[in-house]
Structures are given as C-alpha cells and as structure tokens.
Amino acid sequence: MELSGDDIFTQFLKDEGVEYIFGYPGGAVLHIYDALFRQDAVKHILVRHEQGATHAADGYARSTGKPGVVLVTSGPGATNAVTGIATAYLDSIPLVVITGQVTSAFIGSDAFQEVDSVGITRPCVKHNFLVKDVKDLAITLKKAFYVATTGRPGPVVVDIPKDITDPHIKIPYEYPESLELRSYKPVVEVQAPQIETAVDALLSAKRPMIYSGGGSVLSNASNELRTFTRQLGYPITQTLMGLGAYPDPDPLNVGMLGMHGTYEANMAMHDCDVLFAVGARFDDRVTGDLEQFCPNAKVIHIDIDPASISKNVHVDIPIIGDVKQVLVELSNAIIASKREPDAKALKNWWKQIKEWSSKDCLRYDRNSALIKPQFVVEKLYEVTGGDAFITSDVGQHQMFAAQFYKFDEPRRWINSGGLGTMGFGLPAAIGTQLGNPDATVACVTGEASIQMCIQELATAFQYSTPIKVINLNNRYMGMVRQWQEFFYESRYSQSYVEALPDFVKLAEAYGHVGIRIEKPEDVEGALKEAFAMKDRLVFMDFITDQKENVYPMIAAGKGHHEMHERELA
Amino acid sequence: MQHIISLLMENESGALSRVAGLFSARGYNIESLTVAPTEDETLSRMTIVTSGSNEIIEQINKQLDKLIDVVKLIDITANGDHIERELMLIKVQADSSEKREEVKRQADIFKGRILDVTDTTYIIELTGEGSKLDGFIKAMDKKDILETVRSGATGITRGETCLKL
Numbered sequence: 001m002e003l004s005g006d007d008i009f010t011q012f013l014k015d016e017g018v019e020y021i022f023g024y025p026g027g028a029v030l031h032i033y034d035a036l037f038r039q040d041a042v043k044h045i046l047v048r049h050e051q052g053a054t055h056a057a058d059g060y061a062r063s064t065g066k067p068g069v070v071l072v073t074s075g076p077g078a079t080n081a082v083t084g085i086a087t088a089y090l091d092s093i094p095l096v097v098i099t100g101q102v103t104s105a106f107i108g109s110d111a112f113q114e115v116d117s118v119g120i121t122r123p124c125v126k127h128n129f130l131v132k133d134v135k136d137l138a139i140t141l142k143k144a145f146y147v148a149t150t151g152r153p154g155p156v157v158v159d160i161p162k163d164i165t166d167p168h169i170k171i172p173y174e175y176p177e178s179l180e181l182r183s184y185k186p187v188v189e190v191q192a193p194q195i196e197t198a199v200d201a202l203l204s205a206k207r208p209m210i211y212s213g214g215g216s217v218l219s220n221a222s223n224e225l226r227t228f229t230r231q232l233g234y235p236i237t238q239t240l241m242g243l244g245a246y247p248d249p250d251p252l253n254v255g256m257l258g259m260h261g262t263y264e265a266n267m268a269m270h271d272c273d274v275l276f277a278v279g280a281r282f283d284d285r286v287t288g289d290l291e292q293f294c295p296n297a298k299v300i301h302i303d304i305d306p307a308s309i310s311k312n313v314h315v316d317i318p319i320i321g322d323v324k325q326v327l328v329e330l331s332n333a334i335i336a337s338k339r340e341p342d343a344k345a346l347k348n349w350w351k352q353i354k355e356w357s358s359k360d361c362l363r364y365d366r367n368s369a370l371i372k373p374q375f376v377v378e379k380l381y382e383v384t385g386g387d388a389f390i391t392s393d394v395g396q397h398q399m400f401a402a403q404f405y406k407f408d409e410p411r412r413w414i415n416s417g418g419l420g421t422m423g424f425g426l427p428a429a430i431g432t433q434l435g436n437p438d439a440t441v442a443c444v445t446g447e448a449s450i451q452m453c454i455q456e457l458a459t460a461f462q463y464s465t466p467i468k469v470i471n472l473n474n475r476y477m478g479m480v481r482q483w484q485e486f487f488y489e490s491r492y493s494q495s496y497v498e499a500l501p502d503f504v505k506l507a508e509a510y511g512h513v514g515i516r517i518e519k520p521e522d523v524e525g526a527l528k529e530a531f532a533m534k535d536r537l538v539f540m541d542f543i544t545d546q547k548e549n550v551y552p553m554i555a556a557g558k559g560h561h562e563m564h565e566r567e568l569a
Numbered sequence: 570m571q572h573i574i575s576l577l578m579e580n581e582s583g584a585l586s587r588v589a590g591l592f593s594a595r596g597y598n599i600e601s602l603t604v605a606p607t608e609d610e611t612l613s614r615m616t617i618v619t620s621g622s623n624e625i626i627e628q629i630n631k632q633l634d635k636l637i638d639v640v641k642l643i644d645i646t647a648n649g650d651h652i653e654r655e656l657m658l659i660k661v662q663a664d665s666s667e668k669r670e671e672v673k674r675q676a677d678i679f680k681g682r683i684l685d686v687t688d689t690t691y692i693i694e695l696t697g698e699g700s701k702l703d704g705f706i707k708a709m710d711k712k713d714i715l716e717t718v719r720s721g722a723t724g725i726t727r728g729e730t731c732l733k734l
C-alpha cells in the first residue's frame with residue numbers, strides 16, 4: 001500500500017486499534033486533520049484546550065488500561081499539553097502525545113509557532129521522538145506505543161514536522177506488527193532466590209504490613225493481590241494511587257495511608273516489623289519524615305522499575321518484576337513452603353490494629369446544620385451503589401472522596417496523585433465516560449479546581465457524556481486554607497475565591513443541567529434526581545461548610561505516629 | 570566517592586541532552602562527560618565522572634540505565650580493576666631560559682611531551698589519571714599557566730569484562 005504521511009498516521013492508528021484521539025487542530029497538524037476527515041475508524045474528540053486533551057486521554061487510559069492518544073499542534077498547542085503530560089508522567093500513565101512541528105527546513109529558525117517540543121517535554125516523558133523522515137513515521141509511532149505501554153508505563157511524545165505528513169509524498173506502508181528495541185527490555189525474569197527470601201521474611205513476621213500502590217492497578221494485579229493478602233491474613237493499606245486494587249470495605253483493609261490516611265494504617269506502618277511494599281514508590285506524602293519511617297521494619301519491595309528500589313527508603317529484599325507475576329510466584333511459593341504465618345503474633349497484631357481503628361479517625365460532625373463534604377461523598381457512595389468511576393481534582397474534596405468513597409474495584413478512582421494537577425477532574429471524567437460508555441461517572445471537585453478546565457463542559461456537551469459533577473463548593477481553596485489555618489496562624493492569604501460564578505447558570509449556559517444544594521437534608525434527594533438523568537451532564541453545586549478540615553493529618557516532615565486528629569465536641 | 574560510568578548509547582541527536590538533563594534534573598554531580606563515536610556507527614560511547622554516596626551512585630546507574638537511548642552501561646569504578654586516562658594540553662609561560670629549563674624538567678618527570686614552542690610559551694601534552702594531571706598543574710608556577718584544556722576522563726575495565734553489545 002502506497003500512502004502519504006498524513007494517511008499513514010491515521011491508518012497506523014486504526015491498525016494499532018486506537019478508538020479515540022483527543023485533540024485540537026492548528027497549522028502544523030492540518031494535513032493530519034485532513035486525513036482524519038477522510039476516515040471514520042478513529043474518532044476524534046475535539047476538546048476546548050490542549051490541557052483538557054491530555055487529561056481526557058489520561059482518564060481514558062486510567063479507566064480502560066489502554067493507552068490514551070493526543071494530537072496537538074506545534075508551539076502553544078504543545079506547551080498547553082505539557083501539564084497533562086507531566087500529570088501522566090508522575091502517575092505512570094500510558095499516553096502517546098503527537099505534537100505537530102514546523103516544517104523540517106524551518107526547525108531552529110524561530111519560525112511561527114515553533115517551540116522545541118522534544119526539549120520542553122524531555123524531563124516529563126518516558127521518551128520522546130522527533131520524526132525526521134516520512135519513512136520512519138510508522139515505526140516511530142509503533143515505538144511510541146510500545147514504550148508507553150510496557151514496563152513502567154508513561155507518556156511518550158512524537159513530534160512530527162509538517163512536511164512529514166505532506167499529502168503529496170507517498171511511500172509504501174505496512175503496519176509494523178512487532179518491534180525490538182535493543183536499548184529497551186521491559187520484560188524481566190523474576191529472580192527465584194529473591195522470592196524465597198521474601199517468603200521467609202513474610203512468614204517470619206510478627207507485625208506484617210502490606211502497602212500497595214498504583215503499580216498494583218497498572219499491572220492489573222487486583223485478583224492476585226486479593227489472593228495473596230487473604231492467603232496470609234495480613235493487614236493491607238493502599239496509597240492514594242492504589243485505591244480499589246484491594247477492595248474496600250474488607251476486614252483486612254485498614255484504609256489509605258499517608259498524609260491524610262487513617263490512624264490505624266499510619267500507626268501500623270510505624271510499628272510493623274515487615275513491610276511488604278507492592279507497586280508503591282515511597283512518595284513523601286506517604287512516608288512522612290523518612291528518618292521516622294517504619295523504624296523497625298524489614299522492607300520487601302516489588303517494583304517493575306529498578307530505579308524505584310531504594311530510591312527514598314532502603315529496601316532489604318528487592319524484587320524487580322511485574323507486580324502481577326511476582327504476586328503469583330509469591331503465593332505459589334508460600335503454599336509450597338508448607339509454612340503458616342505466626343498465628344499467635346498475628347492475633348496480637350490485629351488486636352492492636354483494632355484498638356487503633358476504634359478511634360474512628362474519620363469521624364465528623366453529623367449533626368451540622370451545614371452540608372459537610374464528607375456527608376456528600378458518603379451519600380454519593382450510597383446513591384451510586386459504590387459502582388461509579390470517580391474522578392477528582394486536587395484539594396480537600398479529593399481527600400474526602402478518597403477517604404469516604406469505598407472503591408472495591410481497581411481503575412475506578414481516577415485522580416492526579418503525583419503531580420496534584422487542579423483541572424484534571426472534568427476532562428478526565430470525559431475520557432473515562434468515553435472509554436466506559438455505560439458506566440456511571442462522577443467528578444468530585446472544588447469550586448477552584450473546576451474552573452481550571454471548566455471550558456471542557458462544552459466538550460462534554462458535544463459528545464453527550466452524562467457526567468455528574470459534584471462540586472464541593474466551600475468558597476475557599478480549602479486545602480490551602482487548611483494549611484494556612486494550621487501553619488500560618490489563619491492568615492488566609494489569597495485562598496478565598498471572590499467573585500465565584502453562578503455554577504448553575506454556568507452549567508446551563510453550556511447546555512447542561514445545574515442544581516444548587518444548600519441544606520444537608522436535600523443532599524440525598526438531589527443526588528438521586530441527578531443520577532436518574534442518565535443522558536445529561538448534571539452539575540451539582542453543593543454549598544458546603546466553609547471551614548471543614550481534612551483529618552487525620554500528618555504535617556509535612558512528621559512521622560506516621562504524629563497525626564493531627566479531629567477534636568469533636 | 571568518585572565513580573566513572575561508561576555507557577553505550579544510540580547515536581541519536583537527543584541522546585546527550587537526555588543524559589545531561591537527567592543529571593541536572595535530579596541534582597547529581599557531574600565532574601566530566603565525554604562522548605565519541607565507536608567502531609559501530611550506530612552507537613556512541615559516553616564516559617561520565619560523577620561522585621556521591623553509594624546510594625546516589627546506585628540511583629545514577631539505575632536512572633541512566635532507564636533512559637531508553639542507553640543500550641548498555643558499566644560502572645567502571647564499581648567493577649574493580651580498570652584503567653583511567655585523561656588528556657591535558659597546557660600552555661605555560663616560558664620566556665626565560667630558567668623557566669624553559671624548569672618546565673622541560675617537570676614535563677620529563679611527568680612523561681609529558683612538548684608539542685609547541687614559541688619565544689615565550691610552551692604547550693605540553695600530558696596523559697594519565699586525573700590526579701597526575703592535577704599534580705603537574707601544582708608543579709607549575711600558577712602565574713605561568715596561560716591556559717589548560719582537559720578532555721575529561723575515559724576508562725576501560727581490565728581483563729575479560731567488556732562494555733560491548
């Protein structure tokens with residue numbers, strides 16, 4: 001088949017099985033847009049800002065496990081995409097981002113809409129490419145998909161100068177079925193001796209703790225994690241990125257850990273003698289003060305990325321490999337060992353954990369006359385039967401969603417954990433809904449975050465994605481205000497948002513349904529009403545308690561045992 | 570501690586900036602960095618001299634290995650027995666017969682070669698480990714040193730271990 005570069009591009013995406021491409025046109029990609037016009041295998045989703053394209057593709061990727069694909073123009077198109085690329089990078093999400101570039105001959109001349117996209121994105125991609133010859137286009141795209149989706153996943157940028165997609169230059173095209181990269185070998189053999197050492201440490205534990213992260217989700221290891229954890233009967237805590245891989249509620253699940261984790265999870269981390277870290281990366285929001293992190297624990301760490309091992313915390317027993325495969329091998333090795341966990345020690349350990357749990361650290365004032373954000377999330381959980389995809393933004397609302405919506409399946413909780421990108425939630429919800437057309441999708445957001453990508457309400461209208469936006473409107477950048485209350489003697493410098501829009505009217509202006517809810521007794525009814533509107537986006541503006549805080553809280557730089565707790569009358 | 574890390578990487582235009590960017594982004598020390606083509610034209614070989622605690626050196630090795638363009642890597646220092654060499658060209662003031670005598674004598678001691686002579690200057694070529702080159706600079710009178718240029722260290726492991734595909 002003889003094709004020109006623009007048609008190679010679309011034909012390749014079709015052959016690669018790409019369903020959606022999220023994008024925004026411009027000069028450098030006009031040949032490609034013309035090619036998109038000529039076909040209907042790949043559906044293009046027109047966003048309203050390139051940041052929205054990357055987050056939508058990201059939401060699609062997180063919720064489906066398939067790579068998200070983005071197409072933007074050169075210069076400002078590429079720079080607008082950078083926030084979303086960095087967001088995906090920090091959470092190891094597979095994206096392929098195609099940026100148009102000025103014509104090859106103009107590169108380096110400060111041409112119109114020229115930026116060094118490869119240079120700008122280099123620190124926040126897994127890899128990037130500049131296509132220099134149309135003959136390399138198909139194979140480069142293949143490499144991009146391969147690198148993005150294998151090993152530790154991540155975003156890959158392919159920068160394509162305009163002349164590469166010239167419709168007049170035809171070359172033979174064949175879909176590259178397979179690929180070998182001598183410099184990139186994502187598949188690793190699990191070292192058998194490491195498995196044995198780990199099993200011995202696990203079964204010798206008196207106070208074991210399983211700490212599971214986003215890697216368990218990315219590796220689709222949910223079933224294996226459940227089998228392994230239940231086989232041992234050990235307590236498990238999950239990171240913000242890992243929620244849902246192990247179900248919640250569940251007797252072995254002690255909740256999320258870290259800065260806003262549960263008292264029992266953090267105390268158990270602090271006191272454990274064997275820490276089994278699986279697909280987690282010891283992020284500072286999880287570990288708190290490294291000096292005081294798990295002071296008495298032998299650390300076992302499974303990760304596909306060798307560079308994650310002993311990066312922040314010294315690991316005693318590293319196991320490099322795919323989480324899913326390693327968990328299977330560990331489960332089998334435990335059975336083969338014919339050994340059992342130390343039942344007596346475990347009983348005492350659980351007794352201690354139950355004692356910590358009895359503090360009921362997530363308690364809040366249920367008799368308040370104001371709408372408590374926690375209450376809204378609890379009702380959201382009930383009304384959706386715990387069966388929704390929940391995307392989120394960044395702030396208190398994000399933590400309330402993580403604490404109070406109980407995820408019993410992986411890939412249901414979709415948030416920017418690593419970069420903490422406000423503006424992520426709405427476009428991510430659009431991508432999630434497109435990838436899961438029959439599912440219920442809600443975006444739990446705040447009045448500040450939602451405004452960072454509010455323009456995507458138009459995208460949601462155009463593609464009829466019936467998302468439910470749960471705006472926990474506290475008229476504050478709540479998380480900023482909370483830090484100012486705790487650490488800056490309540491000097492609320494620039495954290496109050498004056499002149500908020502009327503979100504109900506705003507939603508209506510975009511063609512959606514808007515509802516404002518001001519009383520606790522109206523919360524449940526409004527949610528039911530909104531979720532009954534199966535084919536409409538409903539923007540629910542909950543006017544919540546302005547001064548509510550997220551508890552428990554470990555201040556930055558403190559140890560797991562140094563939590564702030566809520567004081568209730 | 571100082572480590573010499575050698576890598577073979579794809580001979581792609583952006584490869585060098587990926588390595589340089591990694592060091593600056595993660596705040597690693599870089600003492601010298603050299604790159605040149607190899608007998609296989611698709612590969613270039615880079616030598617990096619860096620320093621840090623054992624943990625940091627371990628991270629540097631892993632992060633370099635993680636770069637998609639890096640095909641193979643060896644920590645020459647950690648590998649044990651190796652040869653390290655650096656080239657220096659140094660231009661010194663030699664405008665009196667005493668000075669000319671003295672510079673010549675030092676160059677002989679350090680097994681240097683005089684490459685260029687004018688009425689007032691000498692250019693000397695020296696190879697050796699970095700510490701030897703440092704030693705020569707120390708032996709010169711500071712105010713007589715007009716210019717120095719050093720290649721940065723390269724290295725190779727002794728015996729059968731090789732950095733090869």
Ligand SMILES: Cc1ncc(C[n+]2csc(CCOP(=O)(O)OP(=O)(O)O)c2C)c(N)n1
Pocket residue numbers: 393394395396397398420421422423445446447448449450472474476477478479480
């Ligand atoms: C793009 C971006 N800018 C700034 C921040 C810092 N930040 C973190 S939370 C927050 C406030 C969020 O306010 P809101 O969306 O209303 O959520 P709330 O905390 O009130 O629930 C800010 C400004 C960020 N995370 N992302």
Ligand SMILES: [Mg+2]
Pocket residue numbers: 395446447448472473474475476477478
């Ligand atoms: Mg707010």
